[in-house]
Amino acid sequence: MTHPFHPFSGRQLVCVGERYNRSGKRLLLRIDDKSFCSVPPKWTDMSEPDPEVTMGQERALFTVADLMELACLVTRLSSQRRADSAN
Structure with missing residues (x-):
């Protein structure tokens, strides 16, 4: 693992x-x-091996794909929170 x-x-x-x-x-x-x-x-x-991790010599804490997925999640949760507070 x-x-x-x-x-x-x-x-x-x-x-x-x-x-x-x-x-x-x-x-x-x-x-x-x-x-x-x-x-x-x-x-x-x-x-x-992930090319991003290899190129970054394993120094990066996140990959671009992970950060993009996180950004989508934050956007979705923020939109949901605004919709809930508007009601």
Whole structure:
């Protein structure tokens, strides 16, 4: 697990399968004999390195795609809040 904020970051987990949902491809990782977790491939070493991260020598805290998604979320929540306060 390579995602720095995941509780299992730094642990080596066995991939036991893949699945797809609305967010795209997910990997099923075995935590122990009874537990599994589902994570996006980019949180593991099983995906191609992100060019932004590679070019930035892993110094960037966010990718452009992450920041664009955050901006859309903030805009949507701000619009919703204005609509709620107008009523």
